[in-house]
Amino acid sequence: MLPGHCKDVSLREVDHDLTSEGIAEAMRGRKAYTRTDFQVLRKGEEHAVIALRKRKGKGLFLPVEDIEVISLPEDTVFIKRPELDVINPSALLRLSLEYPGKTVVVEGLFNHLNFVHELEALPLRVLDDVPPDPSKLSVLVERALASGFLDLPILPEVVDLDIASYLDQVGTEAVMFPCRVSGISSDRPVYFLDDGPVLEHEVTLIGCHLSKRIFESLYKHEPEFINVCPQDHVPDDGVPTIVKCCKVKNGFSVDGPLRSVPWGATVPEVVEAIRSIYPSP
Secondary structure (H helix, E strand, O other), X not given: OOOOOHHHEEEEEOOOOOOHHHHHHHHOOOEEEOOOOEEXXXXXXXXXEEEEEEOOOOOOEEEEEEEEEEEOHHHEEEEEOOOOOOOOHHHHHHHHHOOOOOEEEEEOHHHOEEEEOOOOOEEEEEEEEEOOOOOHHHHHHHHHHHOOOOOOXXXXXXXXXXXXXXXXXXXXXXXXXXXXXXOOOOOOXXXXXXXXXXXXXXXXXXXXXXXXXXXXXHHOOOOEEEEOXXXXXXXXXXXXXXXXXXXXXXXXXXXXXXXXXXXXXOHHXXXXXXXXXXOOO
């Protein structure tokens, strides 16, 4: 459970016992602000969370007809996280994972208050090449989730394809990588395809299919090749996954649970790709 917005949650200091019976007795005959759907009750260092059902009608304050106790003090923790956006579902989800089995009330950015209770995570595998480390796509996904444009409790799982780990598979005297920016080094002679170098050794190209096509165009022969295209390393397990792909020029492509964004993807493109996996009802 996650309130739609922190404006729906109010904090009320009380002096009665924070038990189901004590709360029900104290709420009998009370009114609540028309926008308040939840209350966090505080007595000293103890907290409880309740949901309100108010009588339909007009006016700023409406009679409370019924309550639902969401959590009592033994199942509730109160946390201050001044940097946390309390209306960001992904941020709240990650906070809740720090306190398994608890309802987490949080005072965050701008001293706004919210809570999270038994929120179910939506998985998203983020698969990309490294270096650079962290991968570009993992950073873009984090920025997308922090942007406020994804009202979803998404929990990313970052899976790195370490290009350097493939060096043990190289059988030639030299190795070539697509781009010098990667900064990868080796005990073998190293070439970078974007330099268009004169080759003085037989090389194995560690790259994607586009880099292989570029190599063949430049050198007129087919190289030994190790494929590290993220799209080709996605497990066939149905888990929603996002990758970068140089064949995608703009926006994103769809293949079942797989979303591919351009190699030079932007945060808005990543937002739209994720939104297409979990469209709003």
